[in-house]
Structure formats: C-alpha cells, structure tokens
Amino acid sequence: MSMKKIITLCLLFFVLSIAYNNSFASSEVGGKQETSLNEKVGTKNLSGVNLWIVELYNNDRFMYAVVVVLVMAALGSIMAFGTDLVLKHFGINVSRISHSE
Amino acid sequence: MDLFNISLPVAGIEFNVLLLILIGFCVGVLGGFFGVGGGWIVTPALNIFGFHMAFAIGTDLSNIFGQTIGAVKKHQKMGNIDWKLGIISILTSVIGLEIGSEVIIAMEKAGDVGVIVRWCYMLLLACLGAYMLYDYFVIQSRQLNETDLDGNNSENKKNGRTKISEKLHRINIPPMISFPASGIDSVSVWIIFLIFLITGFLSGFLGVGGGFIIMPALIYLIGLPTTVAVGTSLITVLFSGAYGCFTYALKGRVELVAAFIMLLGASIGAQIGSTAVKYVKGYGIRLLFAIMIIFAGCSVGFEQIYKIFQIKFYQTFAEIVLMGTAIFMTFMIIARLLLESRKEKTLKNKSE
Numbered sequence: 001m002s003m004k005k006i007i008t009l010c011l012l013f014f015v016l017s018i019a020y021n022n023s024f025a026s027s028e029v030g031g032k033q034e035t036s037l038n039e040k041v042g043t044k045n046l047s048g049v050n051l052w053i054v055e056l057y058n059n060d061r062f063m064y065a066v067v068v069v070l071v072m073a074a075l076g077s078i079m080a081f082g083t084d085l086v087l088k089h090f091g092i093n094v095s096r097i098s099h100s101e
Numbered sequence: 102m103d104l105f106n107i108s109l110p111v112a113g114i115e116f117n118v119l120l121l122i123l124i125g126f127c128v129g130v131l132g133g134f135f136g137v138g139g140g141w142i143v144t145p146a147l148n149i150f151g152f153h154m155a156f157a158i159g160t161d162l163s164n165i166f167g168q169t170i171g172a173v174k175k176h177q178k179m180g181n182i183d184w185k186l187g188i189i190s191i192l193t194s195v196i197g198l199e200i201g202s203e204v205i206i207a208m209e210k211a212g213d214v215g216v217i218v219r220w221c222y223m224l225l226l227a228c229l230g231a232y233m234l235y236d237y238f239v240i241q242s243r244q245l246n247e248t249d250l251d252g253n254n255s256e257n258k259k260n261g262r263t264k265i266s267e268k269l270h271r272i273n274i275p276p277m278i279s280f281p282a283s284g285i286d287s288v289s290v291w292i293i294f295l296i297f298l299i300t301g302f303l304s305g306f307l308g309v310g311g312g313f314i315i316m317p318a319l320i321y322l323i324g325l326p327t328t329v330a331v332g333t334s335l336i337t338v339l340f341s342g343a344y345g346c347f348t349y350a351l352k353g354r355v356e357l358v359a360a361f362i363m364l365l366g367a368s369i370g371a372q373i374g375s376t377a378v379k380y381v382k383g384y385g386i387r388l389l390f391a392i393m394i395i396f397a398g399c400s401v402g403f404e405q406i407y408k409i410f411q412i413k414f415y416q417t418f419a420e421i422v423l424m425g426t427a428i429f430m431t432f433m434i435i436a437r438l439l440l441e442s443r444k445e446k447t448l449k450n451k452s453e
Contacts (some may be wrong), residue, residue, distance in 0.1 A: 002381060039353055041111055050110040051358055057111055065350035068357055070210025070212050072167035072346060072364060079368030092442045096180040101261030101327060101383035 112156050112356040113158035123146070127431045129370020133172040133200060134377050135390050136331035136432050137312030138338045139167040141327030141397060142427045147359075149420055156356050163360040165310070166342035168367035173335050175375035181332030188335070190297045190315060191340050197301020204306055219405050224308050228400030229317055231436060233391030235408040236263065236321070237384060257327035261383050266324030283325045295357060296322050310345075312338045320387065327383030370431070376411070377434045389430060396426035 040058045043051060057063045087093070105117045124146050128139035140161050147157035176182050208214040240263070274289040300318050304311035312334050326400035334359035349355050378386065406412070
C-alpha cells in the first residue's frame, strides 16, 4: 500500500515537472537568454560510465534529469531494503508502534 | 587521503569519497529521525568542500529524494504517516511557497534582501527552539505532574498535545475534517489550510525545504503525536526532494556521481534514524530537535556577523557549529538506538 502511494506521488511530481518544463521552455522561445541549459562539459580523458553520464548531460538534458531521478529512487529503495535486512539480522526490527508521548 | 579522491565528471572537480559518504550518513540519520531533509547541513558542507553553490543545492536535493524513500517506507511500517494530512500539506504549502517567493522577488527590487531573510531565519530558529525547550521543561513537566481525581495522569501525557492545538481544534468553522491516523477527530479545514499556507510561505520566503518548519507545526499547532509528525513531515520532504531533484537536473545542476555516492551513506543513515524513532519517546525527539535548531540558529547568527563585519573567522565558526551539531546529534541518535535495542533484546531473552 505504501509503495502504491509513493508511486502515485512520483507520478504527480512527474506531471508537475513536465508542465513546469514546458512553461520553462516556452518562456525561452524568444531566445533572449542563453541559460545554463546550454552548458557543455568536456569529455576529454573520460571513459566508461563517466563518459556516458557526461554525454547524456551534454546531449539530452531531459533524459539526464529522468536518469538522475530514476537512479536516486532505485538506489534509495535498494539501500533501504538492504539496510533493513542488516538491522533485522542484529535484532533491530520495526513494527507498528504506539504513539503515546 | 588522496587515495579516496574521485573525479566528478559533471562538476569537474575531485572529491573525497569518504567525506561524501560521511556527510550523507549524518544527514540521513537526522532526516529519518526528525522528519527533515537536512539541506541546511548538506548544501553548506558541499559548498565548503569545493562544490559550486548551484551544484551543492541540486546534488543535495537529489540525495534528499533518494534517502527519504526508504525513510518514508520505514515510518509507514511503524504507522507514523498520515497520508491524508501529508497530501493536504503538499498542496497547500505550494500556494504559500509561491506567495513567499513572490514577496522575496518584490523585496529584491527594493534592495539587498539577504540580510532581512537571514535575520528572519535566525529569529524563527531562536523562537522555535526556545518555545520547544520551554514546552519540554516547563509546560509538559507541569502537565505530567498533574493527576486527576483517580490518580491517573492527565490525557495530555498520553497524546502530548499543546494547549494551542487544543484551542485550534475547538474553532468550529465548517467544513470540518478528521484525521484518524493522527488521532484527530475534528478540526476545521480552514485552520489546516491556514497553517500550511504559513509554513509554505516561510519556506518560500526563507528559501528552505520546509521540513524543520512543518514538523513542529504538525506537533504544536495541529496536535499530532511527535512520531506521526516526523513521518508525515517526510511526505512533504519526499515531494519537494523529488521535484527539486528533477528541475535541478534539468538545469544541469546535479552531479550524479556525487549524489550516488552520498546516497550510499544517506540511505543507511535514514534507515537507522527512522528505526531510532521506535526507541526514543516523543518528548525526547522534541528535545533533541530543539537543541539542534538552536545551534542552527547560532550558526546563522555567526554567518550574519560575518556578513556585517566581514570577519572570516565568524564564517568558519558558523560552519564548524553547524557540522559539529550534525555530527553530535548523529552520534546521540545512534547511541540511543544501540542502547535501547540492547535493552529490548535483554528483556526479550529474559521473558523467554
């Protein structure tokens, strides 16, 4: 149930983000401002994952943003699951608690 | 230590991996325990150690998003989240936030707004911290000593509600709404809207995530039990973290490698912090939170002195106070978790 709610929140956030992105892009149609969106990072001496990240950053900023969000969400969930297992192993487990002060 | 330095390709700097994990871990513990994002610790920390401010904010927001997912899940398991109230808080805070940021923009036209914001920030932290300490040492201890005719402690001992929240609950302006998950039978929707409008306004005006404003508001104004306030506050933190992560990444201001490494420490910390809530009583959380925000207020005060007199020492001292408080609090929370869990284990073994 909790994961469903988290997914709903994530979807809500994505809709808002896309709306925000569109308004952001349309406000720049006049081409007056060269914002930081156009900045490029050098790929010299880079290889492997670092090169892939920088190429994504340089070529498709929207995909870069999507990758950042997905990576953070996935890593956060995996690490939480792993840490939970370790804590359980040491006898530190949680269940519903009483809310008295 | 150079051995642990790695190259961060997007930010174009070298950074120590251990330092990133340590910063992440501390803020994860504090975030999970207090229901805050902890941006006020991470952003200056990354900035001090060489991150450009925009990268520090963007990377921090990404880390907050990742660490809060696990913390929310754990608090949900403990029954500490009121989803209905959390979602209302997000929707209403957004309006307040917009008003707050509009006020800032209007004030900017008149002159340097930074000084005013810092004074307000310092004042808010000082007042909030002082009130929380006063509540802990004076009001609650008085209430705990009060007994009714049957010799039982007052109801306030059980729910920890303040007189302010009780008064707000009595205001009968329809429509009324109930929050069963928080133990609130009936409260005016307008009161809830007004409270979140104000917390949202403060977030927008001060330029902060808002966890440290919403958490006390949930306890002292709406009357939530401390643990539920911590969990519910994390809903707002999760949402603002996700939104900030995406928009900052879109502007190219998130260093993915740094955020990834920091999250390794932060998500472990967030699990530990969230679990510690099980072992520390509501008033204990309030006390630690009060101490932390008072020190944070002192740090802002030293920063203000630096801005006025341009004496570098005060800026360094402000950073030391902030980092020192974060590390000390992390240590306190972990120590408490270990002690209490060991006690619980011993009791369990004895009963078997």
